[in-house]
Amino acid sequence: MWSSPSTPVLVTGGAGFIGSRLVRSLAAAGHPVRVLDDLTTGRPESVEAIEGATLVRGSVLDADAVAEAARGTGLVLHLAGVVGMRLAAQQAGHAYAVGHQGTANVLAQSRDTPVVLVSSSAVYGLSDSTAALREDLAVDRAVPLAYDGGTPGYATGKWEMERLGREAARHRPVLTVRPFNVVGPGQLGRYGMVLPTFFRQAESGEPLTVHGDGTQRRCFTDIDQFTRRLLDVAATETAWRPGANVFNIGSRTETAVVDLARLVLDATGSTAGFVHVPYESVFPGRTDVTGRVPRLDRLTAAVGETDWLSAAALVRKTARARQADRLTAAR
16 A cells, blocks of 8 residues: 555654654665654654654644645654653643544545554553453543543544544544553663663662552563554554554563562662652552553454563663663763
8 A cells, every 4th residue: 555665754743752762674675755753752862863864853742834834745654743741641632632632633644555553551540450451442432531530632622632533534534543551672661661660760770669559460562663663564554454453562471560669679789679669659649540451452463463562671771772772971
């Protein structure tokens, strides 16, 4: 559908952690890549270092900027969004607008170009892991709204993204992917991401901050494996069929947050330990998710099985990369 190497691709939010990995992979495959990013959290150097990629500074909330960036492209990967629990909580209204109106702009201004919407596992709301979450699970808007603390924010905006995607898919190629806790080298902790926050604290000799009792479970997914699977799905013709075009992408192995903290302490040799902080003191009016495990039926049917890295392997991989970065900086 869009796989010719000469086809330009637009990546919104392409200067961010996941977006820049996708840009690099697309450019390596020969695609000219256009990146639309307002650089609120994205880093321009993440794009400028990639041959074949062009950075356009602008917001998906600006319909004219989206129209200009999308002109002549054969595929749009829409990742623009407010990243990290801390920032999303602080900027709830903006997070909702980017998810809702930003997606409306992308779909309207890209005309009939195939669009991949990168949603979030947050649309499942305050779920637990007693049952794995299916891609076809009907989720009422009240579910992500409760996750957002009753005021439309990040999760509700992603729910609106998916609603707009379902409507558009009746008339044009649109598919949706839901990442599950994507982590790895290069991720920043300043916006609330748990793994880089743990590493920063351990490397500076601080106790690691664990919200609540730490028994809440997450399925941590390697950034490189996630990137490959997303592009594999987008290149699969049958993945674009309306009604079967929503895909969970991520590991199905749960790790308690307190166990992730122990893995980081071991990997860094830190003896600082960790401290427990009440979740409500960090995110007033919100409730933490106890667990969230994806079903991957559609992903497996479309692109085959994935041997996802374990949390321990992810921690080791990230530790090696951070050590290499420090050695490079010291030269």
